[in-house]
Amino acid sequence: MSPRRVRVEARAKLNLGLAVGPRRPDGFHELATVFQSVSLADTLTAERRARGFSLEVRHERAADRGALPRGARATVPAGGANLALRAARLAADRAGIRGGAHLRLVKRIPARAGMGGGSADAAAALSAVLALYGVRVPRSGRLALGAELGADVPFALFGGTALGLGRGERLEPLRLARPFRAVVAVPRWTVSTPEAFRRLDRLKYGLTRWPAKLRFAKALGRMALEPRYATRLGNAFEAVLGRRRQDFIDLCARLREAGVEAPRLTGSGSAVFGLLGPRVPARVVLDRFAGGEALFVVRSARRGLSIGTQL
Numbered sequence: 001m002s003p004r005r006v007r008v009e010a011r012a013k014l015n016l017g018l019a020v021g022p023r024r025p026d027g028f029h030e031l032a033t034v035f036q037s038v039s040l041a042d043t044l045t046a047e048r049r050a051r052g053f054s055l056e057v058r059h060e061r062a063a064d065r066g067a068l069p070r071g072a073r074a075t076v077p078a079g080g081a082n083l084a085l086r087a088a089r090l091a092a093d094r095a096g097i098r099g100g101a102h103l104r105l106v107k108r109i110p111a112r113a114g115m116g117g118g119s120a121d122a123a124a125a126l127s128a129v130l131a132l133y134g135v136r137v138p139r140s141g142r143l144a145l146g147a148e149l150g151a152d153v154p155f156a157l158f159g160g161t162a163l164g165l166g167r168g169e170r171l172e173p174l175r176l177a178r179p180f181r182a183v184v185a186v187p188r189w190t191v192s193t194p195e196a197f198r199r200l201d202r203l204k205y206g207l208t209r210w211p212a213k214l215r216f217a218k219a220l221g222r223m224a225l226e227p228r229y230a231t232r233l234g235n236a237f238e239a240v241l242g243r244r245r246q247d248f249i250d251l252c253a254r255l256r257e258a259g260v261e262a263p264r265l266t267g268s269g270s271a272v273f274g275l276l277g278p279r280v281p282a283r284v285v286l287d288r289f290a291g292g293e294a295l296f297v298v299r300s301a302r303r304g305l306s307i308g309t310q311l
């Protein structure tokens with residue numbers, strides 16, 4: 001029997017490292033990135049409807065210190081442009097599902113921060129609709145559907161720790177040496193991802209550093225991965241922050257002073273995360289941090305999605 005209601009925890013991701021290669025003929029760039037699911041999650045519930053898909057979005061404060069600017073909410077569309085709604089429709093269309101669903105989304109993952117919030121919601125909606133109608137699609141099929149929605153959606157479905165190659169959709173699982181915690185700081189400014197890629201093109205960034213970066217990334221699969229080691233891949237987008245570059249450098253310095261290690265941009269930004277040592281209390285770092293940025297304490301997670309059903 002198919003469930004009446006499905007509830008999915010959709011976790012955010014960090015890119016522990018992210019290298020960008022040359023632009024491909026299809027306009028996308030070759031990537032080599034270490035994806036890591038983290039504990040911060042949106043919650044999506046889906047209920048069966050006779051037909052049609054609808055979405056309701058509620059924002060819930062999840063920061064451990066500070067708050068996001070109110071304007072951040074406006075960047076999550078509630079209508080047909082929302083990636084979750086597009087994912088639900090795509091799943092129903094491809095799986096031959098005639099019925100519809102009402103989706104309720106509780107947003108906690110900051111938007112446009114490089115934490116994969118929209119992709120996590122899309123992965124959750126896709127999985128929820130299939131579960132709601134009891135349709136089994138093999139993992140490879142779900143990943144392919146995810147890739148149609150966005151470069152980060154396959155990882156949101158895959159979850160855990162993984163190396164992302166190609167557009168980011170070719171995934172290889174990585175083995176994390178140990179769970180870890182991180183502090184994520186979300187500035188008030190945001191980054192446009194397509195613009196950041198254009199800037200990398202102008203810099204011809206990929207052409208010089210890419211081959212060595214790709215070799216480094218591919219070698220990570222051979223070992224139990226130390227999170228600190230993965231950050232040595234760097235993040236190409238740190239080089240194209242333009243007038244925000246100084247803000248970024250300053251934020252990294254304040255995070256280090258507060259007690260976190262190896263601060264890095266995640267995705268194309270603007271969030272910056274730093275690793276918490278095993279014996280460093282999160283509270284101490286939160287209290288010591290000097291600045292108005294919203295701070296989130298997260299743990300590495302072994303899965304991207306957790307799905308629960310109610311009959």
Ligand code: C5P
Nearest residue numbers: 027028029031150151152167193194197
């Ligand atoms: O797939 P997603 O919607 O996350 O990508 C946003 C934009 O980033 C794309 O339209 C493209 O311009 C750029 N992009 C890219 N190469 C990638 C991923 C994204 O150029 N591998």
